[in-house]
Amino acid sequence: MAEYYAGKSVLITGATGFMGKVLVEKLLRSCPEVKALYLLVRPKAGQSMQQRVSEMMTCKLFDRVREDDPDFHRKIIPISSELTQPGLAISPQDGEKLASCINIVFHCAATIRFDEPLKHALQLNVIATQQLLSLAKQMHHLEAFIHISTAYANCNRKHIDEVIYPPPVEPRKLIESLEWMDDGIVRDITPRLIGDRPNTYTYTKALAEFVVQQEQDQLNIAIIRPSIVGASWQEPFPGWIDNFNGPSGVFIAAGKGILRTMRANNDAVADLIPVDVVINLTLAAGWYTAVHRPKSALVYNCTTGGINPFHWGEIGTYTGIYQHHVISSFKRNPLEQAFRRPNANITSNYLINQYWILVSHKFPAFIYDLFLRLSGQKPQMMRIFNRLHKAIGLLEYFSSQDWEWNSENLNMLMSQMTPEDRKTFNFDVRQLNWPEYIENYCIGTKKYVLNEDMSDIPAARQHLRKLRNIRYTFNTVLVVFIWRVFIARSQMARNIWYFVVSLCFKFLSYFRASSTLTN
Numbered sequence: 477m478a479e480y481y482a483g484k485s486v487l488i489t490g491a492t493g494f495m496g497k498v499l500v501e502k503l504l505r506s507c508p509e510v511k512a513l514y515l516l517v518r519p520k521a522g523q524s525m526q527q528r529v530s531e532m533m534t535c536k537l538f539d540r541v542r543e544d545d546p547d548f549h550r551k552i553i554p555i556s557s558e559l560t561q562p563g564l565a566i567s568p569q570d571g572e573k574l575a576s577c578i579n580i581v582f583h584c585a586a587t588i589r590f591d592e593p594l595k596h597a598l599q600l601n602v603i604a605t606q607q608l609l610s611l612a613k614q615m616h617h618l619e620a621f622i623h624i625s626t627a628y629a630n631c632n633r634k635h636i637d638e639v640i641y642p643p644p645v646e647p648r649k650l651i652e653s654l655e656w657m658d659d660g661i662v663r664d665i666t667p668r669l670i671g672d673r674p675n676t677y678t679y680t681k682a683l684a685e686f687v688v689q690q691e692q693d694q695l696n697i698a699i700i701r702p703s704i705v706g707a708s709w710q711e712p713f714p715g716w717i718d719n720f721n722g723p724s725g726v727f728i729a730a731g732k733g734i735l736r737t738m739r740a741n742n743d744a745v746a747d748l749i750p751v752d753v754v755i756n757l758t759l760a761a762g763w764y765t766a767v768h769r770p771k772s773a774l775v776y777n778c779t780t781g782g783i784n785p786f787h788w789g790e791i792g793t794y795t796g797i798y799q800h801h802v803i804s805s806f807k808r809n810p811l812e813q814a815f816r817r818p819n820a821n822i823t824s825n826y827l828i829n830q831y832w833i834l835v836s837h838k839f840p841a842f843i844y845d846l847f848l849r850l851s852g853q854k855p856q857m858m859r860i861f862n863r864l865h866k867a868i869g870l871l872e873y874f875s876s877q878d879w880e881w882n883s884e885n886l887n888m889l890m891s892q893m894t895p896e897d898r899k900t901f902n903f904d905v906r907q908l909n910w911p912e913y914i915e916n917y918c919i920g921t922k923k924y925v926l927n928e929d930m931s932d933i934p935a936a937r938q939h940l941r942k943l944r945n946i947r948y949t950f951n952t953v954l955v956v957f958i959w960r961v962f963i964a965r966s967q968m969a970r971n972i973w974y975f976v977v978s979l980c981f982k983f984l985s986y987f988r989a990s991s992t993l994t995n
């Protein structure tokens with residue numbers, strides 16, 4: 477595979493994103509003879525696209541590449557592009573350059589927000605894909621076009637094969653209709669349009685797959701469908717992650733002791749897939765598509781559930797058959813300044829979850845905000861919890877159900893690779909050890925997302941001990957307070973109290989007597 481990529485010019489969209497960065501790094505490290513990587517990047521937050529790319533390359537993710545080749549920057553050519561603009565806002569000169577030199581396109585860019593207004597999601601996930609395909613058709617030496625979709629594009633089905641399903645609506649018709657509607661009307665009709673899909677993200681990703689399929693006669697196309705992409709498993713180092721998306725935000729919130737309950741089906745498969753696995757498969761699909769030129773677009777479901785299943789119950793605190801890896805990991809390697817000790821309850825029952833939200837989220841938030849107010853500070857905890865509830869509300873659809881994905885094309889691809897390539901571009905998740913992966917994932921959120929130092933762990937443990945003592949003290953004060961209020965004021969409460977005390981006393985005397993007899 478590295479030989480195939482040698483001398484090739486590669487175009488990547490979404491290179492500043494989570495998966496795009498890992499793709500750029502892996503290409504540079506494992507295909508060192510690659511000629512050039514053209515990255516479509518937009519200026520953002522006051523930074524030019526050049527500044528953004530330079531900053532990206534200083535990131536720790538690129539440490540290994542930097543070691544191998546300190547001058548790796550020369551292969552990276554940023555191209556200014558805003559994907560939501562006509563012609564992707566690529567200058568005519570850049571357009572000509574790309575048309576004359578690109579050999580492979582990896583299309584990663586997308587909006588992955590679940591609450592994205594439909595018009596914007598359509599603009600980026602569908603219309604920009606259409607425009608990129610038009611650009612690709614002008615490329616004289618194009619050998620493969622690889623589109624990154626999601627395993628949940630068809631989450632309205634329970635069994636998902638490696639085929640492109642008919643779209644929920646003809647994309648062209650939808651684009652034409654939404655063009656004249658104002659944002660308010662679109663917002664009102666969005667639930668009707670997305671139907672049995674949970675959000676505009678999965679809906680527009682399904683439409684994008686159809687749009688890509690339309691070009692399969694003119695381009696060599698492959699579609700990669702990863703499930704829930706998590707921290708890296710092995711490469712460039714275990715546990716690398718740089719965002720709060722999906723499970724990462726949930727893990728961090730649990731590690732900080734903020735998230736104490738979530739709705740999930742303990743027995744449902746948690747279809748996490750490490751980012752390096754997805755990228756290795758993507759590069760392998762690029763090679764296979766270019767070299768073997770399949771007659772129609774091949775879809776690769778990139779999932780773990782059918783091969784090496786892991787369950788939501790194994791993530792949080794569950795007293796059944798499962799170990800709770802995330803919580804135990806954060807107890808071993810605590811996050812700094814936790815709000816409470818990590819402990820999370822996972823339940824599929826709506827009412828039980830609501831009860832725990834009240835007791836474990838809202839009540840402590842109220843008490844903490846009261847404390848802040850009394851000490852002259854601005855209350856903040858209730859606001860944090862409201863945001864957290866919005867975020868987990870959007871994720872629950874995925875943690876409460878099971879899907880089955882077929883992975884025949886993935887197996888076929890693996891069988892076509894040499895043993896050497898299977899090692900260098902490993903996507904065999906049968907070897908994945910979940911407890912070890914989750915431990916590295918949690919440490920990765922601490923090190924790379926929160927930028928916390930591992931040397932601070934003893935202080936963080938000390939903080940957890942302090943929190944435990946505060947809890948014991950609080951509980952004791954609460955019990956004494958209840959006792960004072962009820963026992964002092966009500967004859968019936970006093971009677972019950974004397975009854976309970978005398979019962980305990982009788983039990984104690986009985987056990988003492990029986991243990992004296994047996995001795």
Ligand SMILES: CCCCCCCCCCCCCCCCCCCC(=O)SCCNC(=O)CCNC(=O)[C@H](O)C(C)(C)COP(=O)(O)OP(=O)(O)OC[C@H]1O[C@@H](n2cnc3c(N)ncnc32)[C@H](O)[C@@H]1OP(=O)(O)O
Nearest residue numbers: 588589590626720721722723725730792802820867874875
């Ligand atoms: C161990 C505990 C027990 C629990 C066990 C059960 C675990 C269940 C886990 C369930 C996970 C299920 C995940 C399913 C996902 C499957 C989806 C399919 C996969 C895909 O194809 S796409 C990738 C998935 N996409 C996402 O995950 C995006 C989802 N996010 C959003 O849509 C929005 O971010 C959201 C949630 C609507 C919030 O929007 P908003 O309030 O506007 O906030 P921002 O996103 O703008 O963020 C502002 C600011 O806050 C930071 N941030 C974001 N999330 C968190 C967080 N959870 N904790 C802390 N901070 C967070 C964010 O980085 C921003 O910071 P800035 O500095 O950039 O401003």
Ligand SMILES: NC(=O)C1=CN([C@@H]2O[C@H](COP(=O)(O)OP(=O)(O)OC[C@H]3O[C@@H](n4cnc5c(N)ncnc54)[C@H](OP(=O)(O)O)[C@@H]3O)[C@@H](O)[C@H]2O)C=CC1
Nearest residue numbers: 490491492493494495558559560584585586625626702705
């Ligand atoms: N993360 C996950 O769990 C999963 C992701 N996927 C798919 O993988 C792909 C990559 O996802 P991921 O890396 O996580 O997403 P990120 O949100 O991390 O990255 C998105 C990328 O798209 C770029 N982008 C967004 N809008 C524009 C725009 N208007 N013009 C130019 N570039 C733009 C972003 O650039 P900028 O930095 O400028 O914002 C960024 O580089 C997506 O197609 C997604 O659907 C599939 C399954 C799961």
